[in-house]
Amino acid sequence: MAALKAGVASVALMASVGSAMAAGDLIIAMPANNEPASLDGHIDPYQSTWLINSLITDPLVILAPDGTYIPGLATEWSVSEDGMTWSFTLREGITFHDGEPFNAEAVRANLERVLAPETASAQLASDIGQIASIETDGETGLTITYDSPWVTLLDALRRAPMWSPAALEAAAPGDMAAILVGTGPFQFVDWTQNDNITLERWDDYAGATAISEEPGPVGLDSVTIRFVGESAVLGQVLATGEANMVYTLPPLFSDQYVDNPDYTLMSRGQAGTGLQMVMNVSSPPLDDIRVRQALLLAKDSAAANDILYDGLYQASDGPLNNIHPCYWDGAAEMYPYDPDRAAALLDDAGWILGDDGMRVAQGVAGVEDGTPLTVRYSTLHHQEIGEVFQAQMRSVGIDLQIEVVPGPVQLDMVQRRDFELMYERQRSPSPLILDQVWNSAYDEPGGWAWTGYADPELDEILNQLRGVFDDAERCDLAVEAQQIIMENALMLPTLSQPIIVGLDASVEGFTMGAEGNWFFLHNTSISE
Amino acid sequence: MGRYLLSRLLQLVPVLILVSLIVFAVMRLLPGDPALLMLSGAEGGAITPERLNELREQMGMNEPVLTQYFNFIWGAVQGDLGSSIRFQVPVVELILGRFGSTLELAVAGLLVAIAIGMPLGMLAAARQGGWVDTLCMTLSYVGSSMPVYWLGLLLVLLFSFTLRWLPSAGGGSLEALILPAFTLGLLSAGVLARLIRSSMLEVGTEDYMRTARAKGLYPRMVIIRHGLKNAMIPVLTMMGLQFGALLAGTVVTETVFSRPGLGRLIVDAILSKDYPLVQGAILFLAVVYLLVNLAVDIAYAWLDPRIRYGS
Numbered sequence: 001m002a003a004l005k006a007g008v009a010s011v012a013l014m015a016s017v018g019s020a021m022a023a024g025d026l027i028i029a030m031p032a033n034n035e036p037a038s039l040d041g042h043i044d045p046y047q048s049t050w051l052i053n054s055l056i057t058d059p060l061v062i063l064a065p066d067g068t069y070i071p072g073l074a075t076e077w078s079v080s081e082d083g084m085t086w087s088f089t090l091r092e093g094i095t096f097h098d099g100e101p102f103n104a105e106a107v108r109a110n111l112e113r114v115l116a117p118e119t120a121s122a123q124l125a126s127d128i129g130q131i132a133s134i135e136t137d138g139e140t141g142l143t144i145t146y147d148s149p150w151v152t153l154l155d156a157l158r159r160a161p162m163w164s165p166a167a168l169e170a171a172a173p174g175d176m177a178a179i180l181v182g183t184g185p186f187q188f189v190d191w192t193q194n195d196n197i198t199l200e201r202w203d204d205y206a207g208a209t210a211i212s213e214e215p216g217p218v219g220l221d222s223v224t225i226r227f228v229g230e231s232a233v234l235g236q237v238l239a240t241g242e243a244n245m246v247y248t249l250p251p252l253f254s255d256q257y258v259d260n261p262d263y264t265l266m267s268r269g270q271a272g273t274g275l276q277m278v279m280n281v282s283s284p285p286l287d288d289i290r291v292r293q294a295l296l297l298a299k300d301s302a303a304a305n306d307i308l309y310d311g312l313y314q315a316s317d318g319p320l321n322n323i324h325p326c327y328w329d330g331a332a333e334m335y336p337y338d339p340d341r342a343a344a345l346l347d348d349a350g351w352i353l354g355d356d357g358m359r360v361a362q363g364v365a366g367v368e369d370g371t372p373l374t375v376r377y378s379t380l381h382h383q384e385i386g387e388v389f390q391a392q393m394r395s396v397g398i399d400l401q402i403e404v405v406p407g408p409v410q411l412d413m414v415q416r417r418d419f420e421l422m423y424e425r426q427r428s429p430s431p432l433i434l435d436q437v438w439n440s441a442y443d444e445p446g447g448w449a450w451t452g453y454a455d456p457e458l459d460e461i462l463n464q465l466r467g468v469f470d471d472a473e474r475c476d477l478a479v480e481a482q483q484i485i486m487e488n489a490l491m492l493p494t495l496s497q498p499i500i501v502g503l504d505a506s507v508e509g510f511t512m513g514a515e516g517n518w519f520f521l522h523n524t525s526i527s528e
Numbered sequence: 529m530g531r532y533l534l535s536r537l538l539q540l541v542p543v544l545i546l547v548s549l550i551v552f553a554v555m556r557l558l559p560g561d562p563a564l565l566m567l568s569g570a571e572g573g574a575i576t577p578e579r580l581n582e583l584r585e586q587m588g589m590n591e592p593v594l595t596q597y598f599n600f601i602w603g604a605v606q607g608d609l610g611s612s613i614r615f616q617v618p619v620v621e622l623i624l625g626r627f628g629s630t631l632e633l634a635v636a637g638l639l640v641a642i643a644i645g646m647p648l649g650m651l652a653a654a655r656q657g658g659w660v661d662t663l664c665m666t667l668s669y670v671g672s673s674m675p676v677y678w679l680g681l682l683l684v685l686l687f688s689f690t691l692r693w694l695p696s697a698g699g700g701s702l703e704a705l706i707l708p709a710f711t712l713g714l715l716s717a718g719v720l721a722r723l724i725r726s727s728m729l730e731v732g733t734e735d736y737m738r739t740a741r742a743k744g745l746y747p748r749m750v751i752i753r754h755g756l757k758n759a760m761i762p763v764l765t766m767m768g769l770q771f772g773a774l775l776a777g778t779v780v781t782e783t784v785f786s787r788p789g790l791g792r793l794i795v796d797a798i799l800s801k802d803y804p805l806v807q808g809a810i811l812f813l814a815v816v817y818l819l820v821n822l823a824v825d826i827a828y829a830w831l832d833p834r835i836r837y838g839s
Contacts, residue, residue, distance in 0.1 A: 029697075032786060037614040037800065117582050174616030193615075193626075194796075195699050195788035226698055229786040232681060233696045236689050240696060406799050408560020415564075445564065445577055 024221035024526055026507065029243035032194065032229035039176045039191060041161040042114045045123035047427070047517040053161035055199055055223065055521055057182020058209050060088065060107065063158045067325075067429065067514040070210035073102065073162060073183065074142075083149030083467060090140040091209075096164035097181045097202055104136035109165035111144075127156035149467040155430055185218040185522055199223040211511075212522045219509070219525030238263060238502050244526065245510070246502040247519070251312040257502050264503045267312075268516035269323040272427035273437065274316025274496035275382050280419050281490060282452030284367045285375065290349040292489035295375065295421075296335035297342035298396045301495055304388040309495075316496040319434060319485045323496065326431040326475035328482040331493070335486070343396045346373070351397070359397035374399045379423035380410060385494050414450045421492055422450060429515060431478035435462040438485060451490050458484045536825065540818050547814040548604070551807050552597050562613055562801040563587060587613055600807060609808030614800055619808035622793065627812070629699050630789035633712065633781065634774045636705055640713025641720055641770065644671075648717070649724025654751070656729060664721065672718025676777055680711040680784035697786040708785045712777050716770045723766050727759040734758070761831055768824035772817050 036049040060074040074088045094102040111134060114124050129150045135143045144153070164181040171178035180188040185207070186199035205217040212218075226243060228234045235253025237243040249257075249265070257263040285291045305313045315322045318331025347353075350364040351373045359373040375393075377386040377400050386402040393400045405413065413419045426433040426448070436442060439462040440454035461481045468474045485491060499516030509523040563583040584590050588599070603610055609619035645668070652664035687707060688696035695704045731737060732755060740750045779791030790809060797805040 038616060118586070120583050120586060174611075192700075192788050193622075194782070194792045195786070227786060228697045229783045229792075230681070230684075230697070233684060233688075233784075233786065236696060240688055240692055242695055242697065408558065408565055408799070408801050411561065411564050412559035445580060 024219070025224065026220050026222070026245065026521070026524065026526055027224045027226060027243045028245045028247055029226050029228050029234055029237045030247045031231070031234060032227040034248065035194065035227045038174070039188075039197070040163075040179055041159065042110070042119055042124060042163075043121055050159040050161070051518055052197060052225065053180070053182070054159075054518075055184055055186045056180050056188050057161045057163065057184040059160055059162065060090075060157045061154050062209060062211050063155075063514050063518070064211065065511055065514055065520075069154050069158065072158070072209045072211075073107075074157075077154070079151070079153075079469075083151045083469060084146045086144045086150075086153055088142040088144075090142060092140055094183050094206060094208065095204070096167070096183050097187050098164050098167055100164045100166045101139075102162065102183050103139040104142045106165050107142055107162065108134045108136055109168070110160070110162050113168060114160065124156065124160055128153065128160065129156070151466065151469050152430060152432060155428070186220075186223055189222075194227060194229075196227065197225045199225075207522070209522070211520055213509075214523070218522060220521065223521065238504055241504075244504050244507050247499070249500040249502045251309045251498075251500060254312065254500060254502070262505045264505075264507075266501045266503070266510075266512050267498045268501075268512050269314050269321070269496060269498050270427045270516040271324040271429040272321060272496075273319060273425055273433060274314075274321035275385065275423065275425055275494045276316070276319070277377065277379070277421040277492040277494060278424050278437065278451050279421060279490055279492065280417055280450070280452060281488075282417055284364065285351070285361075285373060286420055287366075288349050288364070289489055290345040291351065291373075293335070294342040294345040294349070294396070295393070295398065295492055296489055297338045297345070298393045298398060299389045299492070299494075300337040300392055301385075301493065302337075303392070304385050305495055307388055308384050312498065312500075314496040314498055316493045318493055319438070319482045319491055320431065320478065321493075321496040324431075325429055325471070326478035326482075328479040328486075331482060331486050335489075339392075339396050346396065346398075353397050357397060358394075358399055372399055373397065374401055375420045377402045377421045378405050378410065378413060378419050379403075380405065380407065382423075382494070382497070389494075415445060417450075417452055424448070424450060427515070427517060431474055431481075432465055434478055434481050434485075435465050438462060438481065438490070453488065453490050455484065455488075533826070536822055540815075540822075543818060544811065544814060545601075548601060548807065548811055549597075551810045552600065555801070555803050555806055556593065558801070560801050562803060563589060565801055600804070604808075604811060609811070610804035612797070612805040613802045614797075614805070615802075619804050622805065623790065623809055623812050626788060626790045626793050629787060630775070630778050630782070630791060632705065633708055633778050633787065633789065634771065636709035637712030637716065637774045637777070637781075638767070638771060640709050641716035641774075643717075644713065645717035645720030646724055649721040650728060650751070650756070652721065652725040653728035653732070661725075665725070668718035668721035670718070671714045672716075672722075674715065676711060676715060676780045677784055679714060680708070680781060683707050683711055684784070699785075699787040699789070704785070704787070708781045708787060711784070712774055712781050715777065716774060719770060720763065720766065723763055724759065727762050728755060731755050731759045757831060761828060764824055764827055764831065768821045771820050775813060775817065 034048040036044050036046050036052065038044045039049060039052060041050045041053040058072045060072050061069045062072040064070045073091050073094060075091055077086065077088045079086050090104055090107065096102055111128065111131065113119055114121050114128060115131065129146060131144055132147045133145045161182060163179060167178060167181035176191055177188060185202060185205045187202045189198040189200050191197045200222045201217055201220060203217050207215045207217065228237065231250045234246060235250050238246050239256060254265060257265055279286045279292055281287055301315065305311050318328055320327045346359055350362050351359040352362045354360045361367040361371045362369055375398060377389065379386060383402050383404050386400065390400040390402055410422065414422060424437060426437060436448040438449060439459050440449055441459065442449040443452065458481060461477050464477055465474055468477065501512065501519065503510055506526045508525050508527055511520040511523060513519050563580055588596060600610065607620065611617065612619050612622055615622060648664045648668060652661045655661050684696045684707065687694045694707050698704050737750060737754055740754045778789055779795060782789040782792045794806060794809045797809065
């Protein structure tokens with residue numbers, strides 16, 4: 001954790017600006033693109049939804065800041081040797097905001113709702129997996145059984161919100177105030193879409209989970225999450241006093257807070273794939289491994305980081321980024337920045353330099369002679385990284401074309417396999433994300449395996465990931481998979497985006513989660 | 529007048545049918561599959577073709593396209609625009625919830641445009657050919673040619689970041705409305721100023737103006753009582769059209785200032801292929817726009833008795 005502090009005189013905040021902030025009212029500014037579509041984490045597939053849910057309802061298990069699982073609404077758990085049966089003991093005496101008791105039946109009702117087809121859960125259902133049976137034993141005993149090993153259940157449950165079954169029963173679809181009745185430190189008050197979400201303290205909160213330092217209700221009176229669409233504005237709301245906290249502060253605006261004793265910046269990497277670009281290997285020019293390797297050798301990510309982000313982004317050199325627990329460091333050595341080698345590979349592949357310094361085909365299979373070497377770089381955001389690569393690759397004669405595509409277009413291009421380089425980011429400290437992106441079983445509509453690459457050996461390694469308990473053993477498998485992916489040059493790593501959180505001096509006891517996209521307000525208070 | 533009104537209202541029907549057809553067709557011609565979108569954007573997790581099909585069934589996407597269209601129209605006639613795919617609440621509820629904020633912004637923008645554009649245009653007309661005229665017209669050109677986005681950020685930079693007088697983001701308060709209203713209004717102010725100037729100059733040469741002056745009325749009286757009222761006729765038409773431009777401008781303004789509103793709602797809905805929401809919201813805006821222009825036409829009759837309607 002980088003808490004950056006030093007001393008420069010600060011500008012006195014004018015209380016007249018915006019909404020005057022009372023003590024105990026925490027105002028968090030977030031990028032507008034973090035605003036969920038729905039706020040029901042049973043349905044919605046976004047990290048931000050689950051995060052906001054975690055303020056309203058505690059999950060069964062909590063992923064602590066140190067990366068271990070600690071008790072939430074479950075006090076203990078165990079899994080059978082074959083990885084197919086999970087047993088949980090639940091906390092006693094917990095109630096939902098509507099006074100209904102929290103017990104094993106309530107957990108069962110929640111899990112059944114997530115898995116019901118009519119819920120149309122976009123993500124949680126596949127994370128929890130196909131449960132064979134759920135058995136309850138009294139108020140606090142719960143056993144979940146699978147037909148095949150499912151060792152990743154805790155990672156799914158840490159994000160699964162628990163809502164009051166009685167409230168769910170009575171709520172109309174989409175009526176968030178009626179649905180979001182949890183057991184957590186804050187009660188849901190209101191959501192004005194494209195503007196803000198407001199929560200207020202629940203006075204009967206037990207504070208009984210392992211994340212709470214003190215029993216009883218939390219120290220904040222209310223939380224307002226404001227969604228800010230303009231990044232320049234997001235970079236300034238702390239300074240203008242319009243928010244006490246900025247979640248995902250744009251790195252370019254961090255300067256004014258870095259050496260200022262009135263603010264604290266926390267930076268946390270997001271374990272996952274980084275901002276990776278996957279390659280379409282099923283058609284020219286990227287069906288030739290030499291061209292793919294040339295792309296990897298012709299870009300310099302570190303230079304892009306310095307140029308664009310003052311070096312504040314993090315390195316990502318392979319299918320899992322460099323901060324991932326299962327990162328394979330051989331990836332970086334395999335493709336150092338080496339334009340000469342890139343040029344030699346391209347010559348070898350039949351892409352020869354034309355008069356204008358750009359390459360054209362000469363005797364390339366399936367390509368008409370004279371066709372320019374054009375590679376599309378299709379991304380949802382961070383196109384500036386592509387623009388730096390574009391300049392770097394031009395020096396070896398590759399014409400990189402940057403295009404920003406909206407989500408629907410991205411999925412459409414992927415389905416038609418009409419792309420060369422396509423942005424595809426997954427974020428999780430689990431190596432299972434490799435399975436989703438690289439297992440050819442998921443090369444189907446709605447699947448995440450986009451490259452068209454199929455390798456039985458790679459699939460076999462990835463298939464084993466779900467059944468292995470031991471973290472070290474899973475990382476060994478993940479390393480094998482990463483080696484195959486990099487040897488075949490199937491993706492172009494770029495950089496990894498850290499999450500920077502800015503706080504003003506009044507905020508105390510704020511806790512960042514183990515991942516950049518998570519935080520806790522259980523122990524947070526605001527001083528005058 | 530009553531008959532005129534009725535015939536004008538009936539004329540709206542084919543326009544609305546055309547709008548609904550276009551929106552309906554465009555949404556379906558655009559790439560992307562809403563069911564797939566709903567299941568994607570996630571942090572991993574594989575989607576099976578079965579789940580995809582289940583969801584399409586739920587969304588009514590497996591029905592024939594014509595059936596889907598007629599269902600939409602039949603609902604719309606009864607004031608039911610269906611349910612948003614993403615938010616799972618009635619589209620009408622979403623639209624009405626947001627429209628207040630957008631209307632507030634558009635009206636405030638129009639007021640700013642009138643407050644700045646009218647005096648500027650009248651001053652320029654009164655001082656035709658002099659340096660005041662040149663200055664006023666230069667200002668109006670600058671105003672009307674500035675990109676909304678850039679202007680909005682400049683105002684934020686000055687009034688929020690540097691002077692700290694006004695909030696830079698959000699909605700819900702009068703304070704938060706000032707900067708967006710100016711951002712939006714300055715553009716229309718330039719257009720209005722130029723139009724008022726040319727309109728006033730044209731009216732100034734009319735016979736009734738000469739008569740009024742010959743009667744010995746004060747020049748100011750002549751301009752306001754006789755000139756302005758007549759000069760307002762083309763200006764009014766322009767205002768009707770400008771109101772449409774203002775509504776369109778709210779999309780960008782709402783984004784820059786992070787205001788909740790219909791503009792942003794539509795943009796988000798388009799990006800997420802939320803068919804019912806896009807169709808409903810655009811149809812709603814089309815109705816608003818047509819009604820505003822109808823109101824403008826009716827105002828003519830009041831301003832200019834020479835216009836005889838329905839005969």
